Amino acid sequence: MPKAKVTFEDIGVTVTVPAGTRLIEVSERVGAGITYGCREGECGTCLTRVVSGQDNLARPSVLEDQVLKDSFAPRHHRLACQAQCLGGEIVVRPA
Amino acid sequence: MAVADGVHWIGALDPTLRTFDIVLRTANGTSYNAYAVRGSHGVAVVDTVKESFSGEFFRRLEAVADYDEITAIVLNHLEPDHSGALPELLRRAPRAHVYLSVKAPLMFKALLKPTDAVPKGFTLVNTGDRVDLGGRHLRFLHTPFLHWPDTQCTYLEEEGLLFSCDVFGCHFCDARLFNDRVGDFRFSFEYYYAHIMRPFREHVAKALDLIEPLDLATIAPAHGPILRHAPRDYVRRYRELSGRRLINEAAGERTLLVFYLSAYGSTRRMAEAVAAGAEEVPGVRVSLYDLEGGEAAPFVDLVEEADGLAFGSPTINGDAAKPVWDLLSSLSAVNVQRKLGAAFGSYGWSGEAVDLIEHRLRGLKFRVPFEGLRAKLTPTEAELSGCRELGQRLARHLVTPDALLAEAA
Numbered sequence: 147m148p149k150a151k152v153t154f155e156d157i158g159v160t161v162t163v164p165a166g167t168r169l170i171e172v173s174e175r176v177g178a179g180i181t182y183g184c185r186e187g188e189c190g191t192c193l194t195r196v197v198s199g200q201d202n203l204a205r206p207s208v209l210e211d212q213v214l215k216d217s218f219a220p221r222h223h224r225l226a227c228q229a230q231c232l233g234g235e236i237v238v239r240p241a
Numbered sequence: 242m243a244v245a246d247g248v249h250w251i252g253a254l255d256p257t258l259r260t261f262d263i264v265l266r267t268a269n270g271t272s273y274n275a276y277a278v279r280g281s282h283g284v285a286v287v288d289t290v291k292e293s294f295s296g297e298f299f300r301r302l303e304a305v306a307d308y309d310e311i312t313a314i315v316l317n318h319l320e321p322d323h324s325g326a327l328p329e330l331l332r333r334a335p336r337a338h339v340y341l342s343v344k345a346p347l348m349f350k351a352l353l354k355p356t357d358a359v360p361k362g363f364t365l366v367n368t369g370d371r372v373d374l375g376g377r378h379l380r381f382l383h384t385p386f387l388h389w390p391d392t393q394c395t396y397l398e399e400e401g402l403l404f405s406c407d408v409f410g411c412h413f414c415d416a417r418l419f420n421d422r423v424g425d426f427r428f429s430f431e432y433y434y435a436h437i438m439r440p441f442r443e444h445v446a447k448a449l450d451l452i453e454p455l456d457l458a459t460i461a462p463a464h465g466p467i468l469r470h471a472p473r474d475y476v477r478r479y480r481e482l483s484g485r486r487l488i489n490e491a492a493g494e495r496t497l498l499v500f501y502l503s504a505y506g507s508t509r510r511m512a513e514a515v516a517a518g519a520e521e522v523p524g525v526r527v528s529l530y531d532l533e534g535g536e537a538a539p540f541v542d543l544v545e546e547a548d549g550l551a552f553g554s555p556t557i558n559g560d561a562a563k564p565v566w567d568l569l570s571s572l573s574a575v576n577v578q579r580k581l582g583a584a585f586g587s588y589g590w591s592g593e594a595v596d597l598i599e600h601r602l603r604g605l606k607f608r609v610p611f612e613g614l615r616a617k618l619t620p621t622e623a624e625l626s627g628c629r630e631l632g633q634r635l636a637r638h639l640v641t642p643d644a645l646l647a648e649a650a
Binding site: 183185 | 343344346347350365385386390444579606
């Protein structure tokens with residue numbers, strides 16, 4: 147199964163996860179500082195800055211794009227509850 | 242009413258309120274606290290009031306500042322009891338720039354949507370960001386989930402004054418305003434924490450990490466008395482309350498609670514088998530409770546501290562029995578997200594209870610990775626063996642390190 151390597155900059159932890167894993171699932175398990183609310187892409191609470199490896203995440207859905215826009219999210223920001231790791235290396239930190 | 246040099250309370254009193262936000266009772270009404278801070282460049286308004294109290298708020302504001310002097314509006318939290326007068330304030334104070342939390346824009350948009358109010362501009366702020374009012378500086382502390390994602394506190398550096406929003410607040414109305422003057426509000430303070438902050442205790446602990454190092458002369462919350470006498474006592478109390486409520490005798494172990502109800506002993510036997518199976522796995526402390534024998538409230542305390550929960554109920558007229566729902570509808574007071582959950586039960590004609598409980602657990606954001614078990618009427622040895630296996634799987638899941646679970650996902 148393809149794997150991705152995710153680094154949480156705020157706590158300096160890197161973990162390997164299966165492709166398809168959502169950022170919030172990993173963040174929660176390793177105790178990174180990404181807060182979340184609904185986990186359903188609605189509330190925008192889990193806004194996360196993707197420091198590098200943006201292309202190693204599945205592209206945002208139309209709904210995620212709308213929430214990002216309404217939240218005035220800068221470039222390279224994603225909702226951790228929606229963004230799925232595809233492979234390669236990804237570095238993130240709380241927005 | 243002056244709170245500190247150049248700082249005035251401009252809030253409103255609501256002494257006749259008896260139920261706040263449908264769920265919270267109050268014997269003393271409440272207050273909606275808002276504040277005006279004067280600097281040499283302008284005036285900042287920190288929070289507003291519930292819309293129906295706008296008149297009182299604007300009268301107090303007008304007594305200490307002209308609308309043209311207002312250069313900043315700080316919104317620590319956008320719930321309507323604090324933002325109700327905002328649209329009108331934006332119309333009256335056209336120079337005001339709005340400062341709100343990085344988590345607030347979606348709610349800000351929804352709040353202003355039905356109105357024609359447009360801020361001159363707004364800035365999303367995070368911990369450490371500051372606003373200079375001229376000789377006075379407001380510094381922001383991002384304190385999400387105390388009790389909304391957007392909640393923040395604002396610290397007036399020169400006065401050691403923390404505008405703490407709902408944090409350290411309570412529903413207690415007393416025109417004497419200050420904690421060294423008002424009546425005894427200890428119960429209201431504790432009750433407010435238990436109902437508003439308790440589900441977010443991990444976030445409370447993180448917020449206290451930001452608040453404790455501050456030089457604190459006064460805490461000015463958005464409800465209830467202003468804490469100018471011994472403000473640090475209230476910070477300490479929050480630290481205590483955000484800790485564990487029960488002494489943890491299973492320290493170092495994972496805990497699984499098995500709750501059940503049983504009319505003829507069948508679901509009880511299933512529960513005992515689930516518990517016995519889980520007991521076989523080292524490192525898991527298992528507890529078995531008959532829901533018929535207790536009130537929901539103390540069980541809620543147990544649930545808060547548990548790692549995994551299994552619920553057994555017979556099916557009565559196509560539904561789970563009421564005591565299960567009594568407990569499962571009482572869990573909004575604590576954080577249960579990502580706890581491990583499972584359901585089982587015996588039934589006579591149809592067996593909807595297990596499925597309904599699983600739906601509820603998923604709705605509460607439990608993880609429910611294992612399919613629930615149903616036994617028609619009296620469980621067979623094979624069915625009880627399935628229950629033991631469910632207990633073992635739950636227990637093994639609890640003691641498996643998260644990293645391995647991620648690998649297996």
